[in-house]
Amino acid sequence: MTEEFYRIQRLPPYVFEEVNRLKAQLRGQGRDVIDFGMGNPDMPTPQHITDKLIETVRKPKTNRYSASKGINGLRKSIARYYERRFRVKLNPDTQVVATLGSKEGFANLAQAITGPGDVILAPNPAYPIHAYGFIIAGGLIQAINAPDPETYLSGVAHALENVLPKPKAVVINYPSNPTAQMVNLDFYKDAVALARKHDTLILSDLAYSEIYFDEPAVSLLEVPGALDIAVEVNSLSKTYSMAGWRVGMAVGNERMIKALARVKSYLDYGAYTPIQVAAAAALDGPQDCVDDIRAIYKSRRDTLVKSFANAGWDIPVPPASMFAWAPLPAKYADMGSLAFSKMLMEEADVAVAPGVGFGEAGEGFVRIGLVENEQRIRQAARNIKQLLARRSAA
Numbered sequence: 001m002t003e004e005f006y007r008i009q010r011l012p013p014y015v016f017e018e019v020n021r022l023k024a025q026l027r028g029q030g031r032d033v034i035d036f037g038m039g040n041p042d043m044p045t046p047q048h049i050t051d052k053l054i055e056t057v058r059k060p061k062t063n064r065y066s067a068s069k070g071i072n073g074l075r076k077s078i079a080r081y082y083e084r085r086f087r088v089k090l091n092p093d094t095q096v097v098a099t100l101g102s103k104e105g106f107a108n109l110a111q112a113i114t115g116p117g118d119v120i121l122a123p124n125p126a127y128p129i130h131a132y133g134f135i136i137a138g139g140l141i142q143a144i145n146a147p148d149p150e151t152y153l154s155g156v157a158h159a160l161e162n163v164l165p166k167p168k169a170v171v172i173n174y175p176s177n178p179t180a181q182m183v184n185l186d187f188y189k190d191a192v193a194l195a196r197k198h199d200t201l202i203l204s205d206l207a208y209s210e211i212y213f214d215e216p217a218v219s220l221l222e223v224p225g226a227l228d229i230a231v232e233v234n235s236l237s238k239t240y241s242m243a244g245w246r247v248g249m250a251v252g253n254e255r256m257i258k259a260l261a262r263v264k265s266y267l268d269y270g271a272y273t274p275i276q277v278a279a280a281a282a283l284d285g286p287q288d289c290v291d292d293i294r295a296i297y298k299s300r301r302d303t304l305v306k307s308f309a310n311a312g313w314d315i316p317v318p319p320a321s322m323f324a325w326a327p328l329p330a331k332y333a334d335m336g337s338l339a340f341s342k343m344l345m346e347e348a349d350v351a352v353a354p355g356v357g358f359g360e361a362g363e364g365f366v367r368i369g370l371v372e373n374e375q376r377i378r379q380a381a382r383n384i385k386q387l388l389a390r391r392s393a394a
């Protein structure tokens with residue numbers, strides 16, 4: 001047989017595919033699977049944003065190729081957002097690129113800055129693109145254990161002292177997917193000081209900037225000097241429930257932003273102009289819709305933690321993001337997250353994401369997305385309660 005392509009050999013099959021296949025099979029049998037598996041927002045996009053899209057679609061010339069780094073108006077709106085929300089001043093021409101979602105921005109930034117064999121420090125567990133974006137680009141990942149932010153940062157410090165070749169960049173993602181943990185400005189100050197000391201770049205992923213439940217999330221770019229070494233990606237996907245629209249941003253260090261814009265100029269023509277105009281309207285318009293979306297996630301979080309505890313499964317309360325990161329119930333701790341996820345689906349009609357899909361350090365956990373309504377969260381808890389009771393009686 002022909003040998004698999006070089007890059008494809010380096011991309012392991014998605015663990016989640018196995019769970020997705022089982023889900024499709026059970027649904028095909030008519031089973032109503034309650035799906036917490038994917039971080040796919042289920043709420044509608046706020047009306048005024050959709051209205052702006054429709055209004056713009058009808059205008060002449062909006063059908064033409066757009067600008068690969070984003071139209072001026074959107075880049076200015078992004079700069080205003082960063083100033084209003086984080087007090088970070090950005091030049092929309094040199095420090096901002098509008099992206100096709102934050103994932104595309106992150107992946108193409110990885111592509112833009114990574115040379116063959118460059119070493120990148122990334123957390124484990126991680127959202128897959130945080131490691132594989134660099135692997136696709138020909139880099140090498142040094143995975144750093146990240147059960148919590150402090151352990152991650154001390155692992156990064158140790159690697160920066162010891163790993164050769166010297167790491168080119170460090171990935172930071174808080175609020176975290178999948179662990180749902182968040183950090184304060186002191187954490188970012190330490191991270192920036194460390195990166196500056198070792199002449200290393202930082203890529204920060206702040207896709208959950210607005211999905212927090214107590215203290216607002218902060219930006220790494222708030223740290224003085226961060227703009228010298230860091231780029232942050234952010235997104236409208238969760239903030240305005242616009243995941244399918246594919247619109248996000250990369251902002252920060254001019255050299256990296258210029259490199260990203262250059263790569264993108266070869267690859268794409270930017271998002272459809274009406275989407276960019278509507279995205280600008282989202283960022284500049286009334287923000288009470290963001291409060292509403294946040295409140296719904298918070299209420300779901302509370303229902304999840306309470307009803308699952310009642311079912312016999314204690315889940316740490318996530319302070320942010322649209323996920324709970326749940327250790328397997330004690331009795332099932334040795335079962336493995338993939339087998340446990342399949343059991344939940346087959347025997348309780350509940351789909352979750354197995355932690356091992358986010359890296360081997362995710363083993364022993366599952367990720368539960370807050371993407372079903374509260375009635376269905378309670379139904380899932382009842383199903384799980386029965387499953388656990390059946391199993392302990394057996």
Ligand SMILES: Cc1ncc(COP(=O)(O)O)c(C=O)c1O
Pocket residue numbers: 039100101102103104127173176177205207208234235236237243246247248
């Ligand atoms: C941490 C993180 N970054 C980026 C993304 C991708 O978001 P976008 O829709 O902006 O590409 C996600 C999506 O789940 C995510 O969890």
